[in-house]
Amino acid sequence: MKLGLMIVASLWGVVSLMGAAHGNRTFTVDYANDQFLKDGVSFRFIAGSFHYFRAHPDTWQRHLRTMRAAGLNAVTTYVEWSMHNPRDGTYVWTGIANLEHFIRLAVAEDLLVILRPGPYICAERDMGGFPYWLLKKYPNIQVRTADVNYLSEVRIWYNQLFTRMVPYLYANGGPIIMVQVENEYGSYFACDSKYRTWLRDETESHVKGHAVLFTNDGPSVLRCGKIDNVLATLDFGATNDLDATWARLRQYQPNGPLVNAEYYPGWLTHWTEPMANVSTNSITGTFINMLDQGASVNFYMFYGGTNFGFTAGANENGPGNYIADITSYDYDAPMTEAGDPTPKYLALRKIIARYLPLPSLPVPEPVPKRAYGTVRLVSCCTLFATGTRKKLATGMVQAAKPKTFEALGQYSGLVLYETWLPRFKRDPSILNVAGLADRGYVYVDNEYVGLLARETPVFSMPLSASAGRRLQILVENQGRINFGRQLNDFKGITKDVRLDKQLLTNWNMTTFPLDSFESLEELISQSNEAASMGFQELRKPQHMLRSGPAIYHGMLDIIQEADLADTYLDMSGWGKGIVFLNGENLGRYWPLVGPQVTLYVPSPVLKVGTNSIVVVEYQQAPASTELHFRDTPILNARTG
Ligand SMILES: *[C@@H]1O[C@H](CO)[C@@H](O)[C@H](O)[C@H]1NC(C)=O
Ligand SMILES: *[C@@H]1O[C@H](CO)[C@@H](O)[C@H](O)[C@H]1NC(C)=O
Ligand SMILES: *[C@@H]1O[C@H](CO)[C@@H](O)[C@H](O)[C@H]1NC(C)=O
Numbered sequence: 001m002k003l004g005l006m007i008v009a010s011l012w013g014v015v016s017l018m019g020a021a022h023g024n025r026t027f028t029v030d031y032a033n034d035q036f037l038k039d040g041v042s043f044r045f046i047a048g049s050f051h052y053f054r055a056h057p058d059t060w061q062r063h064l065r066t067m068r069a070a071g072l073n074a075v076t077t078y079v080e081w082s083m084h085n086p087r088d089g090t091y092v093w094t095g096i097a098n099l100e101h102f103i104r105l106a107v108a109e110d111l112l113v114i115l116r117p118g119p120y121i122c123a124e125r126d127m128g129g130f131p132y133w134l135l136k137k138y139p140n141i142q143v144r145t146a147d148v149n150y151l152s153e154v155r156i157w158y159n160q161l162f163t164r165m166v167p168y169l170y171a172n173g174g175p176i177i178m179v180q181v182e183n184e185y186g187s188y189f190a191c192d193s194k195y196r197t198w199l200r201d202e203t204e205s206h207v208k209g210h211a212v213l214f215t216n217d218g219p220s221v222l223r224c225g226k227i228d229n230v231l232a233t234l235d236f237g238a239t240n241d242l243d244a245t246w247a248r249l250r251q252y253q254p255n256g257p258l259v260n261a262e263y264y265p266g267w268l269t270h271w272t273e274p275m276a277n278v279s280t281n282s283i284t285g286t287f288i289n290m291l292d293q294g295a296s297v298n299f300y301m302f303y304g305g306t307n308f309g310f311t312a313g314a315n316e317n318g319p320g321n322y323i324a325d326i327t328s329y330d331y332d333a334p335m336t337e338a339g340d341p342t343p344k345y346l347a348l349r350k351i352i353a354r355y356l357p358l359p360s361l362p363v364p365e366p367v368p369k370r371a372y373g374t375v376r377l378v379s380c381c382t383l384f385a386t387g388t389r390k391k392l393a394t395g396m397v398q399a400a401k402p403k404t405f406e407a408l409g410q411y412s413g414l415v416l417y418e419t420w421l422p423r424f425k426r427d428p429s430i431l432n433v434a435g436l437a438d439r440g441y442v443y444v445d446n447e448y449v450g451l452l453a454r455e456t457p458v459f460s461m462p463l464s465a466s467a468g469r470r471l472q473i474l475v476e477n478q479g480r481i482n483f484g485r486q487l488n489d490f491k492g493i494t495k496d497v498r499l500d501k502q503l504l505t506n507w508n509m510t511t512f513p514l515d516s517f518e519s520l521e522e523l524i525s526q527s528n529e530a531a532s533m534g535f536q537e538l539r540k541p542q543h544m545l546r547s548g549p550a551i552y553h554g555m556l557d558i559i560q561e562a563d564l565a566d567t568y569l570d571m572s573g574w575g576k577g578i579v580f581l582n583g584e585n586l587g588r589y590w591p592l593v594g595p596q597v598t599l600y601v602p603s604p605v606l607k608v609g610t611n612s613i614v615v616v617e618y619q620q621a622p623a624s625t626e627l628h629f630r631d632t633p634i635l636n637a638r639t640g
Contacts, residue, residue, distance in 0.1 A: 025172075026039060027039075027043075027178075028212065029257065045112065046352055047114055047299070049075075049076045049302055050077060051077050052096070053078075053083050053097070054305030055096075056605065057098060058602075063339045064106055064111060066345075067109075067302055067303065068361060069359065070352060076261075076298045078129065079116065079121070079161060080118075081129050081130060082126065084099070088131075091160055096308075100168070103176070107175050113174075113175040114176070117203075118182070120143065120487075123482065126310065126311055126479055127480035127481070127482065127487060128481075128487055129482075132480065133409070137149075137153075144188055146198060154202065155202060158203070162207075169207060179211050180214055181200050186215075186222055187218060197228070214259070215231070215232050216261035216262060217235060218236065222252045231257075232253045233259035233261040235300070236260060257294075258296070264299075265299050266332030269595060270314075270315065270323040270324060270325055270326065271323065275332070280343060283344075291354075299333075299348075301333045304328075306586075306602075307328070308585060310412035310413070310578075310587075312324065313483075314482065316481050322438060322454045326595070327589065327599060328635055336633075338366070345363075369566050377554035377627060379625065380553055381550070391522060393511060394513055394516075397509045400505045400506060400507070401505065402494075402497065402507050408492070408509060411513060412514075413515065414476055414477075414549070415475050415491075415509055416473075417472070417507050417509055418473075419497075419504050419505070420469055420471070420506070421444070421463075427464060427465040428462040431497070432499075433493055434459060434496055437454055437477070438475075439455075439478060440473045440476075441549075442472070442473050443473075443548065444472070446470075447546055448548075449463065452473075474618075517585075521614075544620060552614070552617065553613060553614045555610050563608075564606050568629065568634070569581070569601055572628075573626075574623075575590075577618045577619070578616050580615075581601055582606070582612055586599045586601060591639040595635060596635050597637050597639060615627070
């Protein structure tokens with residue numbers, strides 16, 4: 001009792017200090033009058049989603065200004081746990097992870113902030129934003145439930161995150177008016193009410209009423225999505241029956257402001273699908289109707305950006321229906337991947353101007369693009385060559401059974417599984433890799449023999465005794481599932497490997513996370529010595545790389561500052577892999593299936609002088625070892 005009183009007394013001290021410093025800054029829900037109150041005055045937001053982790057930090061300010069110039073008064077962002085906490089106990093708050101800088105830029109551009117800390121965010125990101133190491137630490141973790149291991153990790157993470165966020169909450173003088181609790185939890189099969197209320201209380205223990213807590217859910221799943229004493233909002237795209245949609249919300253929340261927290265002006269795209277294409281006409285009607293009703297609306301996405309590196313996620317629509325998200329998150333949003341206003345942007349801006357005062361900002365011009373032309377690459381080495389292995393492998397583990405990427409402590413990239421083949425009882429025998437995630441390039445004695453892939457799905461193939469003796473399965477992680485039941489999406493060989501009925505054991509697992517550009521650079525600088533390794537592949541264009549992934553490198557010279565511009569790397573003629581430009585992993589490419597054929601290069605990645613390009617091609621010898629830089633993207637094609 002006494003202790004409680006002391007805490008109350010000291011909180012009072014803090015509150016009154018803040019009060020003095022920040023006048024009457026309050027952001028609250030006025031349930032009786034179906035509205036928000038900002039500083040006691042009726043308020044609505046027209047906001048747009050923009051995820052800082054999907055854009056180069058030097059471009060954040062430009063994108064935020066473009067959003068503001070559309071008339072938006074708030075920016076909505078998820079917070080990606082895995083980006084800030086890539087390893088257990090390691091936290092990153094700089095560069096693209098400098099969330100506080102992003103928030104300060106939003107303030108400078110006169111935007112309020114709606115924060116969606118998850119901790120699960122989906123967002124078409126690897127594991128829905130969860131750090132992969134949770135699966136190493138607790139292989140049976142039940143994320144998004146009251147599992148004590150999960151809750152204790154969320155508590156540790158939220159302590160780190162909110163220590164930084166609390167000063168930016170609205171009532172503390174910052175721009176954050178709303179903080180989301182979980183993310184579309186109503187769609188998650190677990191429907192764990194104990195977890196929902198725990199996360200509400202955990203979030204509120206940091207927010208302390210200094211911003212509004214909210215949930216968002218599809219209109220039909222509020223039963224598991226709505227949390228007592230938290231503002232419920234909806235996620236929905238254009239609809240012919242807006243009143244019926246809001247009525248679903250009113251069943252659970254009879255009063256309060258109407259909010260569409262994810263209004264879809266575009267959509268996500270997976271590899272092999274046509275690029276999302278949502279017409280402007282199809283979205284303006286519902287938008288206008290919502291605004292006429294006094295609703296607050298957030299566009300998801302207003303600016304999509306890029307899944308650089310290995311950050312893209314995947315979906316699985318039932319077992320065997322794995323499909324990975326493309327690198328671009330253009331989303332057919334009102335702003336392009338480069339941040340340029342589109343006709344959709346101009347149409348929405350006109351509508352917004354009828355409901356909110358437009359700032360005196362011109363519509364920004366498109367950012368300069370440049371077609372730098374052709375760069376000739378030279379081959380450096382194959383992944384399996386002894387020198388390459390030494391440089392790029394971060395370790396080799398021997399075990400009776402195959403281990404997953406997670407058990408090996410590896411986020412993404414490739415793992416090579418090797419074992420000696422036993423005597424064949426039948427020739428050919430059937431090689432079966434159960435639980436392969438996601439793609440296995442199969443070799444015997446360094447010679448390619450076939451491809452197994454989860455997305456097809458093909459988990460078995462005939463193997464001939466004459467092929468040789470050392471079986472090698474190089475497994476690629478194409479992105480962890482970000483939505484649905486299968487969030488514990490372990491990568492690598494997750495079950496076992498059999499030759500007919502016979503279990504194969506005694507595996508060597510070599511880890512190639514491909515996350516250190518330094519080791520690639522060292523490898524390339526030594527590659528002149530390795531030129532004698534031979535490169536037959538070059539003479540067999542567009543065939544499978546017979547002796548494993550190959551590394552190519554080249555230089556782009558930029559003479560002067562004025563020549564620096566955004567550009568697109570055209571991967572036509574290449575197979576599947578990743579590209580580093582000046583050490584930045586631009587993301588996965590796979591033009592053979594499309595629809596994304598170019599990789600976006602924001603100008604801050606480039607520099608005056610020599611720019612280094614390194615391609616790690618997993619699959620197919622390029623048609624020619626040239627790369628072309630274009631001034632327009634190709635996001636709706638395929639080359640295979
Ligand atoms: C705070 O709000 C009260 C009541 O609405 C008002 O009288 C007072 O002037 C406000 N103070 C500031 C600093 O805005
Ligand atoms: C989207 O579809 C429309 C109509 O079908 C077409 O004219 C347009 O070119 C498409 N846009 C893209 C980016 O594919
Ligand atoms: C695995 O590694 C051990 C130790 O280096 C080696 O003796 C063995 O031959 C390797 N197995 C395969 C299949 O390469």
